[in-house]
Amino acid sequence: MGEIREPIKKNSIAKKNKIIADGFKLICKKGYHNVSCVDIAKYCRVSTGIIYQYFKDKRDIFIEGVQIYSDKIMFPLINIIKDQNINKSNLENLITKMIQETIKQNTITKKAHQELISMSCLDEEVANIFQKKELELSHQFLNILKSKEFSSQNLHEKVHLSINLINNLSHEIVYHQHECINYDIMIQETVKLIVFILKEDK
Amino acid sequence: MGEIREPIKKNSIAKKNKIIADGFKLICKKGYHNVSCVDIAKYCRVSTGIIYQYFKDKRDIFIEGVQIYSDKIMFPLINIIKDQNINKSNLENLITKMIQETIKQNTITKKAHQELISMSCLDEEVANIFQKKELELSHQFLNILKSKEFSSQNLHEKVHLSINLINNLSHEIVYHQHECINYDIMIQETVKLIVFILKEDK
Amino acid sequence: MGEIREPIKKNSIAKKNKIIADGFKLICKKGYHNVSCVDIAKYCRVSTGIIYQYFKDKRDIFIEGVQIYSDKIMFPLINIIKDQNINKSNLENLITKMIQETIKQNTITKKAHQELISMSCLDEEVANIFQKKELELSHQFLNILKSKEFSSQNLHEKVHLSINLINNLSHEIVYHQHECINYDIMIQETVKLIVFILKEDK
Amino acid sequence: MGEIREPIKKNSIAKKNKIIADGFKLICKKGYHNVSCVDIAKYCRVSTGIIYQYFKDKRDIFIEGVQIYSDKIMFPLINIIKDQNINKSNLENLITKMIQETIKQNTITKKAHQELISMSCLDEEVANIFQKKELELSHQFLNILKSKEFSSQNLHEKVHLSINLINNLSHEIVYHQHECINYDIMIQETVKLIVFILKEDK
DNA sequence: CATGAATGAGAGTTCATTCAT
DNA sequence: TATGAATGAACTCTCATTCAT
Numbered sequence: 032m033g034e035i036r037e038p039i040k041k042n043s044i045a046k047k048n049k050i051i052a053d054g055f056k057l058i059c060k061k062g063y064h065n066v067s068c069v070d071i072a073k074y075c076r077v078s079t080g081i082i083y084q085y086f087k088d089k090r091d092i093f094i095e096g097v098q099i100y101s102d103k104i105m106f107p108l109i110n111i112i113k114d115q116n117i118n119k120s121n122l123e124n125l126i127t128k129m130i131q132e133t134i135k136q137n138t139i140t141k142k143a144h145q146e147l148i149s150m151s152c153l154d155e156e157v158a159n160i161f162q163k164k165e166l167e168l169s170h171q172f173l174n175i176l177k178s179k180e181f182s183s184q185n186l187h188e189k190v191h192l193s194i195n196l197i198n199n200l201s202h203e204i205v206y207h208q209h210e211c212i213n214y215d216i217m218i219q220e221t222v223k224l225i226v227f228i229l230k231e232d233k
Numbered sequence: 234m235g236e237i238r239e240p241i242k243k244n245s246i247a248k249k250n251k252i253i254a255d256g257f258k259l260i261c262k263k264g265y266h267n268v269s270c271v272d273i274a275k276y277c278r279v280s281t282g283i284i285y286q287y288f289k290d291k292r293d294i295f296i297e298g299v300q301i302y303s304d305k306i307m308f309p310l311i312n313i314i315k316d317q318n319i320n321k322s323n324l325e326n327l328i329t330k331m332i333q334e335t336i337k338q339n340t341i342t343k344k345a346h347q348e349l350i351s352m353s354c355l356d357e358e359v360a361n362i363f364q365k366k367e368l369e370l371s372h373q374f375l376n377i378l379k380s381k382e383f384s385s386q387n388l389h390e391k392v393h394l395s396i397n398l399i400n401n402l403s404h405e406i407v408y409h410q411h412e413c414i415n416y417d418i419m420i421q422e423t424v425k426l427i428v429f430i431l432k433e434d435k
Numbered sequence: 436m437g438e439i440r441e442p443i444k445k446n447s448i449a450k451k452n453k454i455i456a457d458g459f460k461l462i463c464k465k466g467y468h469n470v471s472c473v474d475i476a477k478y479c480r481v482s483t484g485i486i487y488q489y490f491k492d493k494r495d496i497f498i499e500g501v502q503i504y505s506d507k508i509m510f511p512l513i514n515i516i517k518d519q520n521i522n523k524s525n526l527e528n529l530i531t532k533m534i535q536e537t538i539k540q541n542t543i544t545k546k547a548h549q550e551l552i553s554m555s556c557l558d559e560e561v562a563n564i565f566q567k568k569e570l571e572l573s574h575q576f577l578n579i580l581k582s583k584e585f586s587s588q589n590l591h592e593k594v595h596l597s598i599n600l601i602n603n604l605s606h607e608i609v610y611h612q613h614e615c616i617n618y619d620i621m622i623q624e625t626v627k628l629i630v631f632i633l634k635e636d637k
Numbered sequence: 638m639g640e641i642r643e644p645i646k647k648n649s650i651a652k653k654n655k656i657i658a659d660g661f662k663l664i665c666k667k668g669y670h671n672v673s674c675v676d677i678a679k680y681c682r683v684s685t686g687i688i689y690q691y692f693k694d695k696r697d698i699f700i701e702g703v704q705i706y707s708d709k710i711m712f713p714l715i716n717i718i719k720d721q722n723i724n725k726s727n728l729e730n731l732i733t734k735m736i737q738e739t740i741k742q743n744t745i746t747k748k749a750h751q752e753l754i755s756m757s758c759l760d761e762e763v764a765n766i767f768q769k770k771e772l773e774l775s776h777q778f779l780n781i782l783k784s785k786e787f788s789s790q791n792l793h794e795k796v797h798l799s800i801n802l803i804n805n806l807s808h809e810i811v812y813h814q815h816e817c818i819n820y821d822i823m824i825q826e827t828v829k830l831i832v833f834i835l836k837e838d839k
Numbered sequence: 840c841a842t843g844a845a846t847g848a849g850a851g852t853t854c855a856t857t858c859a860t
Numbered sequence: 861t862a863t864g865a866a867t868g869a870a871c872t873c874t875c876a877t878t879c880a881t
Binding site for chain 6: 841849850
Binding site for chain 4: 613
């Protein structure tokens, strides 16, 4: 196996980044197991040789892509939560809005989202990256809640649970809708649960 | 592509079933994408030829395995729920027990569970099989609750949500424990949520 | 390799003959190289095992088929020539008729004819069988001519040449018509040649 | 199926051509159906992979070989005819010479010739290539005859018939000699026929 | 630094032939 | 005798990786 080089020239750095960006895109589009390094090279319009100078293998490209690009796909809430003015009286509306926004974003990145979740089950490193990103998100959420006088015990766990509820619900709605489940009700009930858990005092 | 044959002789039927059982086991153990048909043949101690007489391809073996064996891995609650004597007063204990049992089972089948969830994101047919099995489970649960005078509205959705909460929590505990989360509290809070949602009146 | 058995029971003899007849038919239809012994067994509705009791291999079936059934396909003239009343004055008409009849028959058995010619180039035994059948035909023709006072020298060679001319012309017309050749003229010219050669005196 | 690549580098073009040349040679030697792509790769001392980068499959190699190399095998007359000084008085000698030369060449390329004729019965594309080559040859012959004041009607058909006569006779002499036929006489008679047909006036 | 042609191990698949029933 | 399930060698084709240019 050849040595992995780190590009120095501005041009080469750009090339490496292009491989990560486009390679990650291609993997998300076609599926990790349906794409070869030669495919990635072709898609990025670079030579196959260069791939092996900057990366160990296909997984290496993917991991770097996950590091950089996965938060928008896996945790769209990160970008939503900042702009919201949360307080106890509008919490219900807000949670509803967060769910809807998550569904909207997941729908847009459907194939990529699916691929990333699948890979997170197979690859510990991917799972760890997602954990870190989720931690970031839950801390943001947590800080906002604290600043707004939410004083419930175990707030970190509750926030984590809330984020899980939102993500899992959205995931189900986007990919695996069950015929006999009414998803408007599912959303309502999920909102109810999150409000209940976050508002709970002491 | 050769014709797919259905075995008639008792012996051959046993052989086909062995391929499904052992093949599914090997796939769960090593990972779908890390196992070839030749590997499966070797592991099952049959010829490669016979694989292609009974199955279209590797996926076909896997799908048949999922049909038969996945419920114990994905929905261990199916076997737990029947034996429980649920009523409004012991609900909290019961939910706790269900979570603990699920965690225990998922821990045993950890690698298989991981592989199956991953595959359900990549393969619609796998996802559909799991949906059917979950439906079965939720109907069982639902019927028990109804017989015990649980009268909450939207009970099907609530049961579905409860099962999701249990499964997702267990999944996280078994594979993706976050360092800064206290999972005893997570369990407590999840139980609280499920009790809240199921007991809710009207 | 198992021993080749010769069937004794009436029933078994019939079965062997069925394999030759249907197997030969299937090979001619699909092409020798596109048909497996298992295909033949299925087509004949017998077990694969029985094939290997009566025949060494696929080629063996084919050869026996060629022995029995190929003359109609390769030398349809055999059946035509007997019924003709040849004499010097109607020779031209007769040759024309023979050519037309050959074309007609070759058109009917087109695929089989093609396959047999192809095989005769690859397999000496097939070629030898055809030689024998052609010899038979040319002797018949020869005898008729002699009885009708055709007295040309080297008559055997001339008859052989005539048969070749007819067969090759028909073969070309049925499979490989050249765009820029007028085949009515080809037929005329061929007739002319054969009449010339056969009538030639001393 | 992978993309078929066209070599650009001088070296690679040479490699592709080597595969066609040696592959065609091997197929002619061993028979199309007795040779695998791995055999060809080994014989050409290249990897199997490269075969599938330059060719769709075995047939593709063969067809390209036929395009390039078959005229010498199938129509050796092409190279003979140019050098001859044909005129009405030496026609007989010339035709005799052409037959002898054809027999000589066919004897040299015996196995290849056999294989090519066989394949032309199984594969339309091969047959079409041969047609084109024969057309070329007959046009050459035709032009020479016309320039030498041969004025017979339907000259194209007659030339075509003559070429067929030569080729078929040679083919029979080289592979399928009949015991009871005298081939010196066959040659004499064939020459007589061709002279008759070509000299014919009006 | 960059290219892309070339490699060859290994995947999927078929089929002539055997053998337990 | 007759069956057809089973075998495994051999085929076609792919792709991660290397290397001469």
